[in-house]
Amino acid sequence: MRAVDIIIRKRDGYALTREEIAHFVTGVTEGSLPDYQASALLMAIVVRGMSSEETAWLTEAMVDSGIRVDLGDIDGVKVDKHSTGGVGDKTSLIVAPVAAACGLLVPMMSGRGLGHTGGTLDKLEAIPGFRVDLSLEQMKAALATVGCAMLGQTAQIAPADKKLYALRDVTGTVESIALISASIMSKKIAEGIDALVLDVKTGSGGFMKTEADSRRLAESLVSIGNASGVKTEAVITAMDSPLGRAVGNALEVIECIEVLKGGGPADLIAVSVELTARMLVLGRIAPDKDDAERRVRAAIQSGAALERLGRIIENQGGDRRVIDEASRFPTAAERHVVKASRTGFITRLDAEGVGRASVALGAGRDRVEDTVDPAVGLLVLRKPGDQVSAGEPLLEIHYRDGARLEAALALARAAIAIDDRPAPALPVLASEVV
Amino acid sequence: MRAVDIIIRKRDGYALTREEIAHFVTGVTEGSLPDYQASALLMAIVVRGMSSEETAWLTEAMVDSGIRVDLGDIDGVKVDKHSTGGVGDKTSLIVAPVAAACGLLVPMMSGRGLGHTGGTLDKLEAIPGFRVDLSLEQMKAALATVGCAMLGQTAQIAPADKKLYALRDVTGTVESIALISASIMSKKIAEGIDALVLDVKTGSGGFMKTEADSRRLAESLVSIGNASGVKTEAVITAMDSPLGRAVGNALEVIECIEVLKGGGPADLIAVSVELTARMLVLGRIAPDKDDAERRVRAAIQSGAALERLGRIIENQGGDRRVIDEASRFPTAAERHVVKASRTGFITRLDAEGVGRASVALGAGRDRVEDTVDPAVGLLVLRKPGDQVSAGEPLLEIHYRDGARLEAALALARAAIAIDDRPAPALPVLASEVV
Numbered sequence: 001m002r003a004v005d006i007i008i009r010k011r012d013g014y015a016l017t018r019e020e021i022a023h024f025v026t027g028v029t030e031g032s033l034p035d036y037q038a039s040a041l042l043m044a045i046v047v048r049g050m051s052s053e054e055t056a057w058l059t060e061a062m063v064d065s066g067i068r069v070d071l072g073d074i075d076g077v078k079v080d081k082h083s084t085g086g087v088g089d090k091t092s093l094i095v096a097p098v099a100a101a102c103g104l105l106v107p108m109m110s111g112r113g114l115g116h117t118g119g120t121l122d123k124l125e126a127i128p129g130f131r132v133d134l135s136l137e138q139m140k141a142a143l144a145t146v147g148c149a150m151l152g153q154t155a156q157i158a159p160a161d162k163k164l165y166a167l168r169d170v171t172g173t174v175e176s177i178a179l180i181s182a183s184i185m186s187k188k189i190a191e192g193i194d195a196l197v198l199d200v201k202t203g204s205g206g207f208m209k210t211e212a213d214s215r216r217l218a219e220s221l222v223s224i225g226n227a228s229g230v231k232t233e234a235v236i237t238a239m240d241s242p243l244g245r246a247v248g249n250a251l252e253v254i255e256c257i258e259v260l261k262g263g264g265p266a267d268l269i270a271v272s273v274e275l276t277a278r279m280l281v282l283g284r285i286a287p288d289k290d291d292a293e294r295r296v297r298a299a300i301q302s303g304a305a306l307e308r309l310g311r312i313i314e315n316q317g318g319d320r321r322v323i324d325e326a327s328r329f330p331t332a333a334e335r336h337v338v339k340a341s342r343t344g345f346i347t348r349l350d351a352e353g354v355g356r357a358s359v360a361l362g363a364g365r366d367r368v369e370d371t372v373d374p375a376v377g378l379l380v381l382r383k384p385g386d387q388v389s390a391g392e393p394l395l396e397i398h399y400r401d402g403a404r405l406e407a408a409l410a411l412a413r414a415a416i417a418i419d420d421r422p423a424p425a426l427p428v429l430a431s432e433v434v
Numbered sequence: 435m436r437a438v439d440i441i442i443r444k445r446d447g448y449a450l451t452r453e454e455i456a457h458f459v460t461g462v463t464e465g466s467l468p469d470y471q472a473s474a475l476l477m478a479i480v481v482r483g484m485s486s487e488e489t490a491w492l493t494e495a496m497v498d499s500g501i502r503v504d505l506g507d508i509d510g511v512k513v514d515k516h517s518t519g520g521v522g523d524k525t526s527l528i529v530a531p532v533a534a535a536c537g538l539l540v541p542m543m544s545g546r547g548l549g550h551t552g553g554t555l556d557k558l559e560a561i562p563g564f565r566v567d568l569s570l571e572q573m574k575a576a577l578a579t580v581g582c583a584m585l586g587q588t589a590q591i592a593p594a595d596k597k598l599y600a601l602r603d604v605t606g607t608v609e610s611i612a613l614i615s616a617s618i619m620s621k622k623i624a625e626g627i628d629a630l631v632l633d634v635k636t637g638s639g640g641f642m643k644t645e646a647d648s649r650r651l652a653e654s655l656v657s658i659g660n661a662s663g664v665k666t667e668a669v670i671t672a673m674d675s676p677l678g679r680a681v682g683n684a685l686e687v688i689e690c691i692e693v694l695k696g697g698g699p700a701d702l703i704a705v706s707v708e709l710t711a712r713m714l715v716l717g718r719i720a721p722d723k724d725d726a727e728r729r730v731r732a733a734i735q736s737g738a739a740l741e742r743l744g745r746i747i748e749n750q751g752g753d754r755r756v757i758d759e760a761s762r763f764p765t766a767a768e769r770h771v772v773k774a775s776r777t778g779f780i781t782r783l784d785a786e787g788v789g790r791a792s793v794a795l796g797a798g799r800d801r802v803e804d805t806v807d808p809a810v811g812l813l814v815l816r817k818p819g820d821q822v823s824a825g826e827p828l829l830e831i832h833y834r835d836g837a838r839l840e841a842a843l844a845l846a847r848a849a850i851a852i853d854d855r856p857a858p859a860l861p862v863l864a865s866e867v868v
Contacts, residue, residue: 004605007606008606011477011481035468035470036469036470036604037604039473039477040473040476040605043474043481044477046445047477047481169438170437171438171441171470171471171474172439172442172478173445173474
């Protein structure tokens with residue numbers, strides 16, 4: 001099997017065989033396939049596409065590039081949640097403790113922020129002492145004791161994905177439903193979970209900008225999961241403006257704690273409850289979605305979910321006192337308030353723009369090797385649809401450095417639009433589920 | 435300018451700017467653009483195509499990666515001929531001395547054979563002592579003294595092409611009208627010629643298998659040449675069966691000498707006369723094509739062209755006595771005759787199959803680093819359209835090694851078809867000229 005022949009077949013629009021796909025992934029993993037051949041094939045895949053069968057084979061080959069975690073010796077149903085990434089998208093820190101408090105086991109491997117989107121690991125590390133670099137043995141122990149582990153992807157999980165992603169990032173081959181699907185699902189399938197709920201974001205701040213594309217991605221992800229024996233559902237949720245009010249690592253954890261205390265913004269609660277309830281149904285903790293939602297709300301109201309978050313933090317070396325003492329989080333000393341330039345309705349608070357502003361402050365990273373500042377970020381004081389008067393505070397920026405503030409302000413201001421009439425926004429939850 | 439942004443633009447079907455194309459070619463030439471980015475862009479170009487404007491810019495950038503030879507201090511019109519490659523395609527060794535004998539200057543840089551197609555340099559090197567590795571100074575001196583230089587591409591000519599071609603060969607990105615056009619024309623434009631006649635082969639043994647594709651390639655090549663100030667014409671000629679009767683390096687040179695002595699096969703004469711006559715018209719040696727053809731035939735009949743070939747050979751270190759003493763060529767001791775399996779008409783003598791048989795004998799190369807045997811090859815005794823009786827000799831194979839003969843025989847036999855009725859063949863010269 002010659003790599004160039006595989007490349008030519010895909011270039012000419014033919015479907016690849018299972019063996020050809022496995023040959024490609026093995027070559028990438030072992031380093032025997034030169035990068036220039038891998039990138040030519042990736043480009044051919046981006047332009048010509050892959051059938052659902054090819055995508056499933058690609059996922060399978062990527063799973064097989066590493067180990068498939070065996071969680072069979074731990075009693076209980078293992079269910080994970082995964083989001084395609086957004087701005088202010090902090091549901092993992094709510095969903096995981098609630099689901100665990102309701103009786104699921106949650107082995108959640110997450111990523112770091114890149115570009116305008118945040119990452120769960122960066123948020124967790126805003127908690128003083130919290131360690132995300134658990135080994136697989138530590139992950140299993142965490143599941144057995146506190147019902148949840150929140151960690152980074154270990155080197156044994158789908159190593160082909162890491163190599164492929166690094167190449168895709170620099171060769172213009174990120175934007176492919178097939179490649180994105182295989183990347184996401186290979187890591188989730190390798191976790192050894194029984195079920196998975198996906199949160200596919202749609203809108204300016206999401207990976208997919210239109211609902212049609214988001215639906216295609218959702219369908220692809222769900223099809224791969226179910227074909228691999230992982231019961232999978234996807235919810236399409238809005239990402240045209242930030243989810244909740246906080247954007248920035250420590251600020252977002254604080255907001256999650258608010259939700260677990262019974263407060264917090266309505267959109268964040270709605271998405272978190274929806275995702276967790278679906279996990280409970282897939283995991284057979286609840287017979288139907290109504291019952292599941294009642295259980296989720298009860299776990300929050302009773303304080304059981306908050307207590308569970310405390311145990312998760314403690315179990316991974318973090319300081320659980322942050323739950324009641326927000327001052328223990330890293331804090332940026334400086335504040336700047338962005339005010340409404342005119343009276344009217346907020347018609348736009350562009351998620352990507354706000355995300356880029358938070359990166360400018362230092363809360364996120366443009367390149368994988370950048371470090372993030374856990375303290376800085378933005379608080380959204382007024383959301384799209386709100387009526388505001390000229391001079392009214394819209395955003396509160398937490399910053400350390402004046403030059404960074406200026407860059408962030410330019411981006412934040414450009415992200416806001418105020419008009420005489422309110423404009424339609426995406427529904428927080430799309431009407432259909434995949 | 436980020437390489438990944440250029441890749442993404444072409445991936446999404448946009449035209450690249452002159453600056454973007456120059457950035458790409460410079461990066462490839464200097465080695466500052468990683469191969470994996472170059473190959474991703476090449477694949478995007480193959481699939482999305484390039485406009486004629488982009489192709490012209492690509493050619494220009496490839497010319498500018500090296501030097502543009504200045505032949506201005508040599509009096510006379512410099513005209514070259516280039517073929518897209520075929521089997522038994524030996525016209526250069528006829529065209530060059532005839533054109534020089536008629537008063538043109540012919541600075542002909544050629545290539546080596548690869549795959550089933552032969553290369554002029556390999557044929558020239560079948561002449562004992564003939565050196566093709568002339569410097570640019572030696573080339574100029576040859577033009578000034580014998581009116582013709584036949585040499586390999588020097589390192590100063592379009593170095594980007596050599597790097598790009600090596601990458602295209604292993605990444606499935608050879609088959610692109612734009613990339614092929616830029617590769618051919620950058621080298622020809624850099625030669626410093628005034629005019630160029632292209633022989634675009636069509637059929638199984640050519641680079642382009644259909645006349646429509648050959649026409650598209652011809653139009654692209656002609657458009658680039660004329661836009662760069664090189665008067666360019668293209669003739670589309672048949673390559674469904676070998677041109678002439680000889681396939682193999684020494685055998686082909688012997689056949690060219692026959693033509694220059696007034697003999698030789700009709701198809702080879704027709705193509706050679708056509709190409710040379712067009713060179714004379716473009717080079718203003720002749721007022722029209724009829725007059726040009728008379729001059730070409732006169733140069734052959736008078737012996738002037740043969741005499742010129744002798745001077746070219748002598749000037750490049752070769753033994754000109756081969757012209758009258760064919761035994762001075764390297765010769766393979768063994769002969770094998772392939773006979774007609776039945777009585778009927780030859781309906782097919784597949785050029786690619788015969789070319790592959792000659793490679794199997796050692797006359798060509800599968801890989802750039804292979805060496806060729808100048809002596810081995812095939813003589814086509816009967817051509818498509820001929821009526822034959824069972825047992826009548828069809829091919830004479832000149833070989834050295836029994837195992838190679840067996841491999842060649844299998845290929846040669848598969849290339850022949852005999853039927854009750856003659857089948858239509860491609861016209862030697864297509865009716866239209868580009």
